[in-house]
Amino acid sequence: MSEFQALLSGYNRFRTHGYREERRRWEELATGQEPPVMIIGCCDSRVDPATIFDTKPGQVFILRNVANLVPPFELGGGLHGVSAALEFAVTKLGVKHILVMGHGMCGGVSACLSGHGEPDRIFIDKWIGLLDGARDKVVAEAPEDPQRALEWEGVKVSLANLRTFPFVAEREAAGALQLHGGWFSIAEGTLYELDEQVGEFAPVPDAG
Numbered sequence: 237m238s239e240f241q242a243l244l245s246g247y248n249r250f251r252t253h254g255y256r257e258e259r260r261r262w263e264e265l266a267t268g269q270e271p272p273v274m275i276i277g278c279c280d281s282r283v284d285p286a287t288i289f290d291t292k293p294g295q296v297f298i299l300r301n302v303a304n305l306v307p308p309f310e311l312g313g314g315l316h317g318v319s320a321a322l323e324f325a326v327t328k329l330g331v332k333h334i335l336v337m338g339h340g341m342c343g344g345v346s347a348c349l350s351g352h353g354e355p356d357r358i359f360i361d362k363w364i365g366l367l368d369g370a371r372d373k374v375v376a377e378a379p380e381d382p383q384r385a386l387e388w389e390g391v392k393v394s395l396a397n398l399r400t401f402p403f404v405a406e407r408e409a410a411g412a413l414q415l416h417g418g419w420f421s422i423a424e425g426t427l428y429e430l431d432e433q434v435g436e437f438a439p440v441p442d443a444g
């Protein structure tokens with residue numbers, strides 16, 4: 237079976253089980269969406285937020301890109317896909333929480349650490365350049381695990397950049413929107429949460 241055939245087989249399972257069993261929910265979803273949470277994650281195939289958080293369609297508005305980055309607010313320049321999704325989630329859907337979720341073994345972060353200039357990285361280098369300041373800081377501090385340090389630092393950069401968007405900052409100040417930082421360890425299957433007061437990540441305790 238080809239990889240694409242395997243994908244279609246998955247679709248057939250969805251039609252037979254997931255869709256049929258939750259048909260009513262799908263009918264409700266056809267009238268609109270009101271997700272309370274936005275997640276900004278990495279494209280990496282191993283860190284699907286719907287899997288990690290066991291969510292159903294309609295619950296979470298998800299934006300994924302290389303290294304789960306948010307650029308700073310700016311009006312000029314190129315096309316602003318992240319900013320457009322953010323604007324829609326915050327001003328139209330009215331999400332109450334935004335989680336920026338980094339992860340272990342992130343290829344984008346690794347590329348930033350290894351430096352720029354590979355000829356086949358036409359777009360990636362510029363994009364992960366958003367982490368250059370954080371990378372310089374991490375390299376200067378020479379931590380035991382620079383990859384993880386930059387993955388964690390990258391989440392903080394994205395949170396700081398989120399707050400440069402006036403519609404985010406205003407709602408956060410008014411208590412209508414909460415920002416969260418997280419990091420998922422693929423090796424452990426564990427989510428770490430950022431405590432912004434102390435600037436450190438710690439595992440979210442298992443229930444029971």
Ligand SMILES: [Zn+2]
Nearest residue numbers: 278280342343
């Ligand atoms: Zn990644």
